[in-house]
Amino acid sequence: MLIKIIDNLRSGSLILSLFLLFGVINQAQSAGVQDVNSIVAIVDDDIVARSELDNEVHKIITQLRQKGTRLPPQEVIEKQVLERLILKKLQLAAAERAGINISEDILAQAINNIARKNNLNLSEFRRVLESGGISFKEFRQGIREQIVTQRLKDQEVRRRIRVTDQEVNAFIARQSTSVGRRTGYHLLHILIATPEGSSSEDLDASRTKAERVITELRRGDDFHAMALAESDGRQALEGGDLGWRPTNQLPTIFVDRVAAMERGEISDPIHTPSGYHIVKLADYKGGDKQIITQTKAQHILINTNEITSDNDARTRLEQLELRIERGDSFSDLARSHSDDKSSAIKGGDLGWVTQGDLLPYFEEQMKKLAPGELSEPFRTEFGWHIVQVLERREHDSTQDVQKAEAKEAISKRKTAEQSELYLRKLRDEAYVDIRLNPS
Incomplete structure (x- = not known):
């Protein structure tokens, strides 16, 4: 069961490297890894302790042996793992400087989504993790760090990416x-x-x-x-x-x-x-x-913040839901009340969307609805939503869809390339003193 969960995590868009964070089965305790507090690297104002490195190295070696991969010398693995730990600490420090933090509500939502994907409730999911030797506390911290670093990349890289019509046309021509x-x-x-x-x-x-x-x-x-x-x-x-x-x-x-x-x-x-x-x-x-299923939908978003609590946001949406059911125009209410300004100006219209265009949990809720049906209020990391499905269609790719897919693909490529450069720059500009000696 644990291996299946980890396979699911690896394929998810939220968790990019949990397989490496936790391993297939964490045998660190049974292996008796020593809690040695010597410092193996200084990273700006932070450190990497020998115990931290040993723990991560042990997880990697466990994975590699289970996969049948021929192991390089121990010092090579230590060097690779240490670089990964250094980069993680630099990203977390950069996120802290940028004011990026994850609320307990968002963290809980993310973990519940992971459990749900594995057809488990939270208690069952926790028991499966712990039966494999994975501390739930460590797991939560790993999820938090993944979300923080992803938001850092979104802020520093993704939002600055621009794709031109010329690039889209060239991409489509090259594809054909x-x-x-x-x-x-x-x-x-x-x-x-x-x-x-x-x-x-x-x-x-x-x-x-x-x-x-x-x-x-x-x-x-x-x-x-x-x-x-x-x-x-x-x-x-x-x-x-x-x-x-x-x-x-x-x-x-x-x-x-x-x-x-x-x-x-x-x-x-x-x-x-x-x-x-x-x-x-x-x-x-x-x-x-391939024929793709597309959904045309509209939604209203209420953000939560210091002024608007979770309960306030949900209550406001329940009131809007009641007004819609009594005949008020969804579009008019979205223009007046939705905090998603890009869709509010269009009456909450999200247009035709395909799987992968929106947040996974949002798509999960939308998928449950028949055309014309209105959802109950639900929460994502952006706030509270209600969504109404207008139409569904089975659609062979048209030129417009091809262009949209091309633009998204180019954006993803540019993001990956610029993320690599951003991380390398972060590493190059940091003070890093490696004190790694063969263990």
Whole structure:
């Protein structure tokens, strides 16, 4: 049951790396990991203790052994895990400086959503976690940190991304030619990083290292083990595995290369500002025409804040719901009362949406409604909502839908690329004193 839950968590949009945070089964206690308080790194005003590093290393090794991955030397794993811990602390500190914090209500909502996805109530979910050796307190803290770091990236990166019509048109044209009939790719990835401001000698050294890694991979060395030992990418501890991705969600730097590659092929070095990338095409799949279900809906949002409590927001929506049921116009009430200004000006109209466009819990509530039906008030991280479904349709992709999907795909690619650069800049500008000695 625990393994199934973790698989579900890995596929969720909210939790990006819980598998790495907690492991398949946390055996740290039974292994007798020592609580050694020596400092292995100073990170600005924070530290990484040896006990913290040992705990995370033990989880990673447990995972890798269960997956049958050949382990690199202990010091290599420690170095990779330490870098991940350093980056996490830098992000949490940046979020604190930016005033980003997560309320207990939002945290509880997120955990309830995870339990619900696994068809468990909160008590059952907690028992399953603890039966696998995962402390519920540690789990809650991990969820909180995931939400905080995601909001930091949204604030520092996502909201600054702009996509032009020219980029959308070029994307659609490229899709119809270079990617052929391939609709999804399973990629493995290694990054040989080049820090910001690298000299020409540093760049040459990084390229030489990338070429050496490629030679060894093409000679037959294991990609997962090589990624663990050599990659500076954020998926290094997963053996560089990026998983399956739809064609329109491939990073821009990869899309043209992998379209011409065959299964098992290793790319030449791909240079970007973050370094030299090496990609292996593990697999790809073609696709038949897919018909998508779209929903046309309208909603009203009441934000909660220092003035408007949860109870106040829910009560206001219950009153609006009653007025709608008595015949008042939903659109007029949305214009007057909704805190979602982008949709309020359109009478709460969300337009035609497909799965994945909105928050998962919002979509879950909307999916329960028949056309014309009005929801009860429900809460998301943005506040309290009521939603009314107007229509549903089975829709073959039109040009408008293609453009919307293209714009979203480009935005995701740019966000991923700029997030990588933002994190690298955060690391480069920080004071980090690594005091790691072989354990």
